[in-house]
Amino acid sequence: MNGYVRLKVSLKSFFMTLCILLVLCLSIIKSYAAVSVVLSEHTQTYLNVVSAMEQNSDHPVQVYAISDQTQSLASSQLFIAIGARACQSVLAAIQSHQSLFCTFLPSQAYELILQTTQASLRLSQEHLSALFLDQPLERQIHLARLIQPDAEFLGTLLGPNSHHLKPHFDAYSRKHHFTPISARLSESDNPVQELTPIIEQSDVFLSLPDNALFNRSATRWSLYIALRNKVPLIGFSASYVDAGAVIGLYSTPTQIGRQTGEVLDYFMKHKHLPPPSFPNYFSLSVNRSAARTLQINLPEIDEMLDALKTSK
Amino acid sequence: MTITQSSLSSRVLFLSLAPMLVLTLILGFYFTSTKLDDSRNALIDKGTELTRLLSAASVFGIFSGNVNELNPLSTQLLKDPMISDVIFLDVDKNVVFRTEDQELPIDLLTEEFTIIDDYWYFLQPVRVGPIQFSDNPEYAIADTQREIIGWVILLVSAKPMIKRQNHIILGSLQIIMIGFVITLMLAKFFGRRITEPIIGLTEVIKRLQRGELNARARNSATLELNMLSSGINQLAANVQLSRREAELRIEKATKALSRSLHDIETTNLELIKAREKADDANHAKDAFLARMSHELRTPLTSVIGFTQMLKLNNRPEETQNYLRIIDQTSQTLLTIIDDILDFTRLESDVMRLEKISFSPSELFYKALEMQAPTAHGKGLELIYNPINALPPYLKGDPTRIRQIITNLVSNAIKFTEQGEVIISPYYDHKNGGALKISIRDTGIGISEEYKQSLFSSFTQADSSISRRFGGSGLGLAIVNRLVNLMQGSICVESNEGIGSEFIVNLPIQTHVYRDELLEMLPISVAIYDPHPKVSSALHSQLQNVTDYSKEFTSIKDLLKSKKSFNCIVLGFPPKLTNDRLLQMSLRQIRHKYKSIKLIFMVPSDRKFSVRDKNTQLLSKPVSPSKLYSALGFRNIQYTEENQIIPRLHTPLDILVAEDNKYNRLLINRMLTEAGATVRNAETGLEVIEKVKDCTPDLIMMDINMPDMDGIQASKLLKKTHPGLEIIALTANISPREREALNATGIFKVLLKPINIDKLSDLLNSALAKKDSRLPKIEIRFTETRQLTTISELKNELIDQINEIEACMKTRSFKQIDKNLHQLKGFSGIFEKPEIEHSAASLSDAIKSDDIKTIWKAYYRLKRVVDLEEA
Structure with a gap:
């Protein structure tokens, strides 16, 4: 009789423990489901971001495409939107108690999203932040100086989405002992006509990523005119360098993902997001052929990277 | 190309x-x-x-x-x-x-x-x-x-x-042309490379076909053509080799064949020689048989003839006895000789059976008549008892059938001491017809062990039989062979001490002829014979042709009979030796029947006589025709000397070809007496001329004639007149002569001396051929010399001998042959063996060319003829 009772009690305890464990697991699962990553496209570039993020964070995330994000909306604590489209999509649907971190998108695109999406007003800065794809202006100007230590004039073309950077451009140019030269290109302007005098006057031309300028082929004309005038052009992507830019300053998806992982950890630790920032990690790419054509002796890339990292 | x-x-x-x-x-x-x-x-x-x-x-x-x-x-x-x-x-x-x-x-x-x-x-x-x-x-x-x-x-x-x-177009065209030319050249080149070897092979094949087997094909660069040429070469080599081998084999075979042919030729030559030898031997044998037949029979005939002549003269009883013994033994010897000759002929397979129509009942009676004296001499009754009515005519060889019957009856008589010998023929109409003959005796019988070798030649029961009864032992062997030759059968049933019965079965067809219907005589006949079977046989013969006939067991019973008779037939036992019983019986009967016809049947071995004009004596066994004639049947004429001379109802035109005057005369008389119209010819040429003038119904052709002999004349006549009936006449015929005759289409032969029965059969055959509705005739002559007179014979002899004498004096020996031929001819017909023998001796002497021998033979002939003239 006693043995039977004892067995009964043991079984009861076992089942209770099992239930507790189950609840805990569910909690863990639930807690694990607190971070949702939404991709603008389910392509390798974005997955590389996710991969780098996961490698740099201890916290598991659930990855969704834009179409699947609604499944995670109820339970996610933090949304990490990779790309401008994902950011815009999540921001439109997010709840106020939820946080959104947009990463891997141009700063101009982020600003535009904030301006156009009313949901951004619901979220505080601690719940809405971003990591930009493009480089800070000062870093780009610093690079200009590094590649042309004797250059005097630094030229650039500002478009509708980047014209607000002019004061910053002028300031940082002067900081690095450049004389800034810029032109503003509107919809009706002929990019060639606007670019030609700027580039002809510049010793170094800085090409800024502006969507409006992209449409006008300003990047192409910039490159063409710069090459014709033997002016080194600093590009903002590896493709630009391949197209002919002497040097390019950019952050790779892996670097963005890495920094995003840090942000995640930060969030998990502090329960709020850091303010929007430019990437801490970046890369340089050089077109040696263009450099030879322009007869420019560029320093070693590591030197330039070190110099740029030092000057943060 | x-x-x-x-x-x-x-x-x-x-x-x-x-x-x-x-x-x-x-x-x-x-x-x-x-x-x-x-x-x-x-x-x-x-x-x-x-x-x-x-x-x-x-x-x-x-x-x-x-x-x-x-x-x-x-x-x-x-x-x-x-x-x-x-x-x-x-x-x-x-x-x-x-x-x-x-x-x-x-x-x-x-x-x-x-x-x-x-x-x-x-x-x-x-x-x-x-x-x-x-x-x-x-x-x-x-x-x-x-x-x-x-x-x-x-x-x-x-x-x-x-x-x-x-x-581009120009260039292409140029390239095309160049390509075309190159193609053409290549095609020609490769085509030649293909066709040339093929042409070469074709040439080789043609040469091989022509027989040039040493032709060989050249090798080709092309694998397949090379294989083909190798194959052809191999084939040619094989054919060449095979041909050579075949030639060698043919040569060998030809040599072997030549050797074989040579051997065969040699063998053929040897065979031809052997055959010639055998033929010669056969001829010699035939000649020997003929000569022996003549040489043996002729002296015996002389002996028998002279003995009979001596018997006719009155001699003392002892002499008569001696003469009787001589006569008997001579007859016996003659019989033995005939047996041996017949047996030899049978063994040599030269005997040919005739197929002519004959009367079976007459044949039996003739055979029995010949044996009757011997049987009656032993006191044996010879009874003819047919089981059923025999057909009036049968178709077969009467001579050989008579020989069978004669041999069996003589055997039966020989081995029977007392009792009777009964001959019972029976004709079975089934299965084409068969004549069955039973000859039963009451003799010593035959043991079982001897029955096995009964029909073997030269065998008698034991040596004691030979000593007791004599004989050559060939009789039954001859009978057996004759029966086998006729495709018949013979068997014997016998019990020792009781008697024997021989049963012969001969397949013989009936000869369709108009039955000779005897008229019924409105008479009543009484019959008596001491032997009941004889009496019964007589009764069977007479009951169908008379109004009434009755047989009696004794004369007493006969005389006691209340029935009145027109005729009495009385038979006397074989042991009757004198006329006393006849006279006594005559007196008894005449006592009651004063003038009725009496017919006494007496034994045939002695002469009897009664002085009664209404009494006729007939020798036993009495044939139906004799009996009918005695009783008074009209269509049968019967003379006192047992001669019946019938006449042809329709005259036959007969051409007689015979160079011998007497033979011709005899035959003429025979045929004329029979009512035939006779023409004569002496040579073969004359025959042909006379046939051209008028085709006769029948030709009787002597084989041996001058100028053209009978065989040659017959050959010519058969070509122009294939249906002409020709009967060969010859004194003697060998198988070769018979073959020669058969080859000319002559199958009927009449031997000299002419057998009247045979002549009768042949005339009947000719009659039937002319018109099958014509009745048959029966010519019966027992005494041929009745057809000619003694003076005629003597005159002919004188004429011939005078001519021979004249030739002898002039030494014209070759001319004597004709006369000798004539002499031989009629001496054969008239049974003058001594004249025939002497003429033959003279003929042989002339051939020897020895004057002394010739004169010797001539004188001998003259002596014999003088004797005859006397």
Whole structure:
């Protein structure tokens, strides 16, 4: 009789423990489901971001495409939107108690999203932040100086989405002992006509990523005119360098993902997001052929990277 | 070159050329058109490509409106002779820059390239687009955003292309022609390489066909043809070898054949010699048999004849006894000789059976008549008791059947001491007809062990039989062989001490003839014979032809009978020795019957007589015809001397060919007496002449005649008159002569001395042939000398001997042959063996050419003839 009772009690305890464990697991699962990553496209570039993020964070995330994000909306604590489209999509649907971190998108695109999406007003800065794809202006100007230590004039073309950077451009140019030269290109302007005098006057031309300028082929004309005038052009992507830019300053998806992982950890630790920032990690790419054509002796890339990292 | 060869070459050439030519043309055309297309396409591609490049290069110049940017581009392109002009247009298709000023049909240029006149217009838009930042999709821009900022037109002249195309066509044609020529040469070359070996092989085959087996084919470079030529060579070698071997074998075989042929020839020669020897031996045997028959029988005949002559004269009883013994033994010896000769003939298989019609009942009676004296001499009754009515005529060999009966009856008589010998014939009409004869005796019988060898030759029961009864032992053997020759059968049933019965079965057909119907006599006849079977047989014979007949067991009973009779037939036992019983019986009967006809049947071995004019004596056994005649049947004439001379109802025209005068005379008389019309001929030529004048019903042809003999004449006559009946006459016939006669179509032979019965049969046969409705006749002559007189015979003898004497005196021995032939002829007919023998001796002496022998033989002949004349 006693043995039977004892067995009964043991079984009861076992089942209770099992239930507790189950609840805990569910909690863990639930807690694990607190971070949702939404991709603008389910392509390798974005997955590389996710991969780098996961490698740099201890916290598991659930990855969704834009179409699947609604499944995670109820339970996610933090949304990490990779790309401008994902950011815009999540921001439109997010709840106020939820946080959104947009990463891997141009700063101009982020600003535009904030301006156009009313949901951004619901979220505080601690719940809405971003990591930009493009480089800070000062870093780009610093690079200009590094590649042309004797250059005097630094030229650039500002478009509708980047014209607000002019004061910053002028300031940082002067900081690095450049004389800034810029032109503003509107919809009706002929990019060639606007670019030609700027580039002809510049010793170094800085090409800024502006969507409006992209449409006008300003990047192409910039490159063409710069090459014709033997002016080194600093590009903002590896493709630009391949197209002919002497040097390019950019952050790779892996670097963005890495920094995003840090942000995640930060969030998990502090329960709020850091303010929007430019990437801490970046890369340089050089077109040696263009450099030879322009007869420019560029320093070693590591030197330039070190110099740029030092000057943060 | 033959048509076939040229066809093969042409065919090979055609087969090689045609496809290659077609292929060349197709390929040439294809490649030419391809090249032309390529040229055109190259132009198009080049134009398009240049225009695209120009478009890309002129982006900045057109976008900036800077003509100086465009000029170098145009200049560079115009260096290409194909390019006639480079035109730059703005977005509204206004000319920005061009070097030439010819008319530009802008509105027609809607496609990437347009052909107007001899010019190709290549049109490309000038687009400008941003740099594609493919490494970062956030910087990517859609393709549709590339805007058209202008147009470029490249004007290309078609003339160089046309010129080039012409060059291409010309070049292709040249290549095609070259290809064709090379193809032709290659085809010819390879065709020759194929046809030449084949032609070579064909030649080799032809040579092989002609027999040149040493022909060989050359090797070929082509594997298959090489194999073919090797095969042909091998075949030729094999054929050559086989032929050589065959020739050798043929040679060997020919040699062996020649040897065999030589051996066969040698063997043939030997066989021919052996055959000739055998033939000679056969001839010798035949001649021997004939001579023996003559030599043995002739002296015996003389002995028998002279003995009988002596018996006729009155001699003392002892002498009579001696004469009787001589007569008996001579007869016995004659019988033995005849048996031996017959047996020899049978063993030699030379005996031929006749197939003529004969009366079976008469045949039996004749045979019994001959044996009656012997039987009656022993006191044995010889009874003829037919079981059923025999057909009136049968078709067979009466001579041999009589011989069978005679042998069996004589055997029965020999081995019977007392009692009777009964002959019971029976005719079975079934299965084509068969004559069955039973001869039963009450003799000593035959033991079982002897029955096995009963029909073997030279066998008698034991030596005691031979000693007691004598005989050659051939009688039954001869009977057996004759029965077998007739395809019949014989068997014997016997009990020792009781008697024997021989049963002979001979398949003999009846001869269809008009039955001779005897009229019924309205008389009543009483019959008595001490032997009840004789009496019964007589009764059987008479009951159907008389009104009434009755048999009695004694004379007493007969005389006691109340029935009145017209005739009494009385039989006397065989042991009757004198007339006393006859006289006594006569007295008894005459006591009651004063004048009725009496017929006494007496034994045949002695002479009896009664003095009563109404009493007739007949020798036993009495044949039905004798009896009927005695009783008074009209259509049978019966003379006192047992002669019946019937007459032909329709005269037969008979031609007698016989050179011997007496033979001719005799036959003439016979035939004339029978009512025939007779013509005569003495030679074969005369026969032919007389047949030409008038075809006779029958020819009786002597075989041996001068000028043309009977066989030759018969041959000629049979050619012109194949249906003419010819009967051969000869004293003696050998199997060879018989064969010769058969070959001429003569199967009937009448031996001399002429057998009247045979002559009768032959005449009946001729009658039947003439008209089957004619009744049969029966010629019966027992005494041929009745047809001629003694004086005639004597005169003939004198004539012949005088002629011979004359020839002897003049030493004309060769001429004597004719006379000797005549003498031999009629001496044979008249049974004068001594004259016949003497004439034959003289004939042999003349052949020997010895004068002394000739004269000796002549004197002997003269003595014999003188004796005859006396």
